[in-house]
Amino acid sequence: xxxxxxxxxxxxxxxxxxxxxxxxxxxxxxxxxxxxxxxxxxxxxxxxxxxxxxxxxxxxxxxxxxxxxxxxxxxxxxxxxxxxxxxxxxxxxxxxxxxxxxxxxxxxxxxxxxxxxxxxxxxxxxxxxxxxxxxxxxxxxxxxxxxxxxxxxxxxxxxxxxxxxxxxxxxxxxxxxxxxxxxxxxxxxxxxxxxxxxxxxxxxxxxxxxxxxxxxxxxxxxxxxxxxxxxxxxxxxxxxxxxxx
Amino acid sequence: xxxxxxxxxxxxxxxxxxxxxxxxxxxxxxxxxxxxxxxxxxxxxxxxxxxxxxxxxxxxxxxxxxxxxxxxxxxxxxxxxxxxxxxxxxxxxxxxxxxxxxxxxxxxxxxxxxxxxxxxxxxxxxxxxxxxxxxxxxxxxxxxxxxxxxxxxxxxxxxxxxxxxxxxxxxxxxxxxxxxxxxxxxxxxxxxxxxxxxxxxxxxxxxxxxxxxxxxxxxxxxxxxxxxxxxxxxxxxxxxxxxxxxxxxxxxxxxxxxxxxxxxxxxxxxxxxxxxxxxxxxxxxxxxxxxxxxxxxxxxxxxxxxxxxxxxxxxxxxxxx
Numbered sequence: 001x002x003x004x005x006x007x008x009x010x011x012x013x014x015x016x017x018x019x020x021x022x023x024x025x026x027x028x029x030x031x032x033x034x035x036x037x038x039x040x041x042x043x044x045x046x047x048x049x050x051x052x053x054x055x056x057x058x059x060x061x062x063x064x065x066x067x068x069x070x071x072x073x074x075x076x077x078x079x080x081x082x083x084x085x086x087x088x089x090x091x092x093x094x095x096x097x098x099x100x101x102x103x104x105x106x107x108x109x110x111x112x113x114x115x116x117x118x119x120x121x122x123x124x125x126x127x128x129x130x131x132x133x134x135x136x137x138x139x140x141x142x143x144x145x146x147x148x149x150x151x152x153x154x155x156x157x158x159x160x161x162x163x164x165x166x167x168x169x170x171x172x173x174x175x176x177x178x179x180x181x182x183x184x185x186x187x188x189x190x191x192x193x194x195x196x197x198x199x200x201x202x203x204x205x206x207x208x209x210x211x212x213x214x215x216x217x218x219x220x221x222x223x224x225x226x227x228x229x230x231x232x233x234x235x236x237x238x239x240x241x242x243x244x245x
Numbered sequence: 246x247x248x249x250x251x252x253x254x255x256x257x258x259x260x261x262x263x264x265x266x267x268x269x270x271x272x273x274x275x276x277x278x279x280x281x282x283x284x285x286x287x288x289x290x291x292x293x294x295x296x297x298x299x300x301x302x303x304x305x306x307x308x309x310x311x312x313x314x315x316x317x318x319x320x321x322x323x324x325x326x327x328x329x330x331x332x333x334x335x336x337x338x339x340x341x342x343x344x345x346x347x348x349x350x351x352x353x354x355x356x357x358x359x360x361x362x363x364x365x366x367x368x369x370x371x372x373x374x375x376x377x378x379x380x381x382x383x384x385x386x387x388x389x390x391x392x393x394x395x396x397x398x399x400x401x402x403x404x405x406x407x408x409x410x411x412x413x414x415x416x417x418x419x420x421x422x423x424x425x426x427x428x429x430x431x432x433x434x435x436x437x438x439x440x441x442x443x444x445x446x447x448x449x450x451x452x453x454x455x456x457x458x459x460x461x462x463x464x465x466x467x468x469x470x471x472x473x474x475x476x477x478x479x480x481x482x483x484x485x486x487x488x489x490x491x492x493x494x495x496x497x498x499x500x501x502x503x504x505x506x507x508x509x510x511x512x513x514x515x516x517x518x519x520x521x522x523x524x525x526x527x528x529x530x531x532x533x534x535x536x537x538x539x540x541x542x543x544x545x546x547x548x549x550x551x552x553x554x555x556x557x558x559x560x561x562x563x564x565x566x
Contacts, residue, residue: 016351016354016355018352018355018358018359018379018382018383019351019354019355019358021379022358022359022362022376023358025362025376026358026365026366029366050429060347062390087346087347087350087351087354106355108351108372109350109351109353109354109357109358110357111361112358112361112362113361113365114356182247237531
């Protein structure tokens, strides 16, 4: 077992410095390697670059909220254990969290021992399942090929067969497509698309989103000017939908 | 059940009652004209004296009816507006409670976390001191939050009209900065007084301190700049004293500038959970300015471009009494 020799990495996404440091202290004492991200974008960045084994996530975060961070991560990685640690204890938030794919939910203030045991348990589960760090495999199983209308998207090879013929998709196009497919029939606002699909907020223009959707329409719509799949919703954003075959 | 929700919506009820009212007015008029036409034909048939029946002109009746309906309409409208306002306040209050719970629970979480850590681990003396400091800071955070609520209650009850003292404003600000230097550790604070001599003004020291605390800590807390700074400028004017608190913080969106002083108002979006602040600070600031017979305004070039909070105090007036 190589997992024993290597320290497990835990990423804490938490804006309150004291809580973050307290968690880090305890997890470090338990023998984990810990990193702190103070806001949503930093959390996403560290998740991508540092590749943690588990993420402890707060919901109320500056810039990008925790639930969007969660959804963004789940587009790429279904397996990494994520534990939400939030002041919000109401069932509606728990349900929301679990529906977006969180593994565990603890409300603040929490019991330290319980928290540590839950973290340990989550990591043990991953160890049972063997490989913790092959997230791409899940996606391949899940979406290997996706078909709608006359279009086929291959998420393994990043290619699409559509009315324009066969073309290679960019990383960003694939992410956006996954986001649309995961939310088929549900309206997505421009800021949601930007936060979850790109992972940043605020000053960046939502025009970026419009441009990308235009591009997807050119690829996949029979008539890009009167779209069937990627429809605009006035004052909301976009919705992706199609009939099941 | 959800399908019938619109039926109870105040806007629908309002619109419906207006339509009903307008319809009844039309019907009144229609019937009146019908009846008087019938009456006229009866009069003509039997050759009666019309003046016996038509002492009041038809149009007067219609006019009176219209005025009465108009009054009812205005009444309905006023009730509608009040209802909307109450709802708005209720929603704001609920938001506020949600958010304030966050402000209270966060330091408690931190305290509990460190206390439990101490219970489980033997930490070095150095670490202990470091974390005890955190805990003291958390207790202060809790106290501040509690005080904000209490201060609000006290200001609302209007018990602050006494206790005004003639004080040097520049000195007060400087003193405030020195007393709370740890709050501005990473922030450059400069006080500019072009006159160079003390500016005396009757203030309530406790309230003025609260004012400074809110305005100055906002400048630091809502600041993402690498080198946060606050410039306090005193500008004596003919009509009084103008104090500007300029920061290089996150700034304020144009559409938010007026709203930020409202009670329970929070910048950001409650739905996407990026809402920040307790929604009390700037409301207190505005109330304190009012108690000093002054005015506070916010200026900002937009998001990310810093903001200015300006307090204008009128030329020496007898405050209090």
